Amino acid sequence: MKKIIALILTLTLLLALTACGASGSTTSTAETTQAATAADGKGTSIAADGSVITNYDKATVQTDKELPKFRILVLYNSFTDKLGSQYKSSMEYIAEPLNIDFTFLETGSSGDEAMAAIEAALVSGYDGCIGTVASEARAALFDKAGVPYVVCGGMPSDETQAKAMASYENYLGSVVVDDYAAGYAMAEALYADGCRNVMWDGLSRGYSGQHDARAAGFADGFASHDDMKLIVENWDYTQWADGIATAAATYPELDGVGCTCLMANIYNTIESEGLVGQVQLAGIDVSEGTGRAFENGSLSYIAGGNYACEQICFAVLYNYLLDGTRVIADPTVNLTLNNINLSSLEDYNNYIKYLDSAVPAYTAQEILDMTHYVDESFNAEKMTELCKAYSLEDVIARHADLVQ
Amino acid sequence: MAALSRTSAENLQIQAQLDRQAARKQAIGRVVPYLGLVFLFVFFTIVTGGLFISPKNLSNMVEQCFTMCIIATGAAFVYAQGNMDFSIGSACGVAQMCGAILLLHKGWPMPLAMLVTILIPVVTCCVVSTIAVVFHVPVFIGSMCVRSLLAGLLTIGVAKQEIVVPVSNWPIMTNGVFKAIVQVAVIAIGVYLFHFTRIGKWAKAIGGNRNTAKQAGIKIVQQQFLAYVLLGLCVGIAGVFQLFRNSTVSMGSGSGIEFNIMLAVVLGGFPMSGGDKATLPAAVIGAITATLLTNGLSMWGLEPSLVNGVKGLIFVIMIGLSYDRSAGKLVT
Numbered sequence: 195m196k197k198i199i200a201l202i203l204t205l206t207l208l209l210a211l212t213a214c215g216a217s218g219s220t221t222s223t224a225e226t227t228q229a230a231t232a233a234d235g236k237g238t239s240i241a242a243d244g245s246v247i248t249n250y251d252k253a254t255v256q257t258d259k260e261l262p263k264f265r266i267l268v269l270y271n272s273f274t275d276k277l278g279s280q281y282k283s284s285m286e287y288i289a290e291p292l293n294i295d296f297t298f299l300e301t302g303s304s305g306d307e308a309m310a311a312i313e314a315a316l317v318s319g320y321d322g323c324i325g326t327v328a329s330e331a332r333a334a335l336f337d338k339a340g341v342p343y344v345v346c347g348g349m350p351s352d353e354t355q356a357k358a359m360a361s362y363e364n365y366l367g368s369v370v371v372d373d374y375a376a377g378y379a380m381a382e383a384l385y386a387d388g389c390r391n392v393m394w395d396g397l398s399r400g401y402s403g404q405h406d407a408r409a410a411g412f413a414d415g416f417a418s419h420d421d422m423k424l425i426v427e428n429w430d431y432t433q434w435a436d437g438i439a440t441a442a443a444t445y446p447e448l449d450g451v452g453c454t455c456l457m458a459n460i461y462n463t464i465e466s467e468g469l470v471g472q473v474q475l476a477g478i479d480v481s482e483g484t485g486r487a488f489e490n491g492s493l494s495y496i497a498g499g500n501y502a503c504e505q506i507c508f509a510v511l512y513n514y515l516l517d518g519t520r521v522i523a524d525p526t527v528n529l530t531l532n533n534i535n536l537s538s539l540e541d542y543n544n545y546i547k548y549l550d551s552a553v554p555a556y557t558a559q560e561i562l563d564m565t566h567y568v569d570e571s572f573n574a575e576k577m578t579e580l581c582k583a584y585s586l587e588d589v590i591a592r593h594a595d596l597v598q
Numbered sequence: 599m600a601a602l603s604r605t606s607a608e609n610l611q612i613q614a615q616l617d618r619q620a621a622r623k624q625a626i627g628r629v630v631p632y633l634g635l636v637f638l639f640v641f642f643t644i645v646t647g648g649l650f651i652s653p654k655n656l657s658n659m660v661e662q663c664f665t666m667c668i669i670a671t672g673a674a675f676v677y678a679q680g681n682m683d684f685s686i687g688s689a690c691g692v693a694q695m696c697g698a699i700l701l702l703h704k705g706w707p708m709p710l711a712m713l714v715t716i717l718i719p720v721v722t723c724c725v726v727s728t729i730a731v732v733f734h735v736p737v738f739i740g741s742m743c744v745r746s747l748l749a750g751l752l753t754i755g756v757a758k759q760e761i762v763v764p765v766s767n768w769p770i771m772t773n774g775v776f777k778a779i780v781q782v783a784v785i786a787i788g789v790y791l792f793h794f795t796r797i798g799k800w801a802k803a804i805g806g807n808r809n810t811a812k813q814a815g816i817k818i819v820q821q822q823f824l825a826y827v828l829l830g831l832c833v834g835i836a837g838v839f840q841l842f843r844n845s846t847v848s849m850g851s852g853s854g855i856e857f858n859i860m861l862a863v864v865l866g867g868f869p870m871s872g873g874d875k876a877t878l879p880a881a882v883i884g885a886i887t888a889t890l891l892t893n894g895l896s897m898w899g900l901e902p903s904l905v906n907g908v909k910g911l912i913f914v915i916m917i918g919l920s921y922d923r924s925a926g927k928l929v930t
Binding site for chain 1: 753849906
């Protein structure tokens with residue numbers, strides 16, 4: 195009896211403690227705007243009366259139409275990594291002006307666990323969802339729930355799968371970054387910097403379509419130069435940094451590394467192993483150490499700004515929710531967003547200023563401009579052109595007056 | 599010496615009191631899992647404002663408990679013997695991968711490909727049993743080794759090709775009614791074998807006291823293999839339907855199943871050490887309870903990663919409070 199009572203009390207305590215943490219992932223639009231304002235001092239100025247003016251004042255929209263409130267579910271593996279946190283902050287930036295209530299749900303790695311978590315979330319009722327998994331099961335799940343679904347960064351594995359997914363009314367399509375082009379550009383940049391004996395540092399094939407596309411682009415870029423040799427490959431993500439040190443020690447002729455995800459520890463390895471000036475890097479995803487690598491000349495090329503993919507996905511979803519407009523005309527064909535290509539310290543500094551500070555790649559007004567609320571003629575073709583135009587120069591031109 | 603002497607009447611009285619206490623404890627032990635289920639139902643209904651018992655969510659839970667209930671049915675036979683198997687998650691993943699490859703890339707007919715999916719976990723479970731019986735390696739260690747091996751196979755297999763199943767080609771595999779029929783059939787057969795045949799009785803006898811069971815003429819090795827075959831069959835059946843539910847196979851396919859089953863066993867009041875107190879309905883109730891817990895925590899707003907953390911904590915607490923130390927080591 196004592197054991198049972200102790201058990202009940204323990205469970206009650208446990209559930210009470212869980213309640214403190216179960217505040218949900220729902221992001222209150224007012225809270226996030228306030229939080230976003232407080233989090234970053236960039237883009238602020240002091241008014242005559244001493245009050246602080248932030249560029250967030252400009253995070254409003256000009257429209258004479260009332261914007262309906264929508265509840266949007268955003269799914270991702272983890273919102274604590276660099277890309278995940280950028281996805282989240284870029285959505286939070288546009289939430290209040292566009293009257294959107296975002297819920298961010300980390301879905302974990304197991305397919306079954308993710309399905310169960312999504313099913314539980316959908317019971318609460320959402321108007322739309324942005325996720326990363328392009329599978330028929332997901333398309334069917336959201337179609338059954340009557341929730342429009344856009345895929346960010348993932349793509350159907352083949353034409354059959356694409357057609358199967360497109361058969362579901364609520365599947366709106368997939369938006370991807372041009373990972374193949376980024377991989378190709380990595381190989382070209384290394385070659386241009388005189389690298390002839392290179393290493394590929396990648397993720398196990400089949401784990402991620404994005405990483406596979408980067409690997410394919412790199413392989414093709416590398417193959418286009420007869421005098422370029424691939425002397426070592428590493429497909430173990432736990433060895434991305436250590437693998438370079440080992441390869442450099444084993445192959446003294448190694449002069450270039452293409453890496454599918456340039457994390458901070460890779461730059462640290464190049465410096466600590468004395469490889470600056472000996473081994474050039476090219477890769478994806480701006481991170482801690484990228485600026486330093488450009489400064490010391492060890493970085494030839496890096497692609498970034500992928501998080502804008504999430505904002506474009508939102509624009510696709512938003513168009514559909516506002517008036518049923520489909521800006522991906524054929525859901526079997528992915529909408530492709532350009533990469534932000536960085537090749538110099540100046541590019542990097544501009545990237546940080548215009549893409550990794552207070553204002554994200556697209557403001558709420560720019561998202562609204564992609565809809566019939568502002569532009570009656572906006573359509574799939576214009577959306578495609580907009581995605582092709584995405585570049586560092588494009589963002590600088592659009593946000594020169596927003597970012598101080 | 600005088601304090602120790604009692605009349606036979608007093609002895610009988612003490613014995614009767616002890617018998618009453620034991621019976622009461624046993625009755626409470628049988629009821630507690632059901633009380634736990636009701637408690638969770640009521641609790642999550644309150645904290646989710648009624649959404650927990652909405653028709654949509656009830657339908658989701660029926661779907662979500664399918665895998666656990668099927669595997670718990672097979673696990674009952676293994677756990678009743680005081681054994682366990684940490685490789686069933688990886689086995690499920692590899693089974694799904696092989697079945698999908700045969701179906702998509704080798705053009706095998708669906709029934710044949712799915713038969714392979716069902717048989718693969720049978721083979722892997724038998725390997726675990728063989729390691730324990732032939733090489734006298736503790737089941738805990740043997741199954742962990744097999745788990746690592748299978749996880750590696752899954753990684754290699756997934757890396758080689760895309761494994762995406764066009765589920766709309768076989769709509770029956772995601773049909774709720776068909777799955778309910780399969781679930782009821784498996785549980786019914788499991789209950790019959792466990793409670794009305796020698797298979798279940800001998801499994802409990804082995805779990806109660808291995809030496810006594812051996813002395814009584816029970817063929818321990820044979821029964822152990824049989825229990826693992828039954829577990830493998832259930833894992834395979836669950837794997838078939840999980841493949842069509844998720845429509846893809848990845849490195850994470852099947853992960854966590856072994857832990858969820860252990861949690862289900864504990865939540866259902868099924869003794870981890872096995873023995874005569876083991877009942878198959880307890881394992882199934884535990885599977886339903888574990889599903890309710892996962893669903894309820896998710897609906898309450900907890901991230902999936904935190905849900906696993908809470909489940910882990912509950913498991914440790916339940917084991918600590920409910921494990922009968924006189925039965926010996928928890929893990930052998």
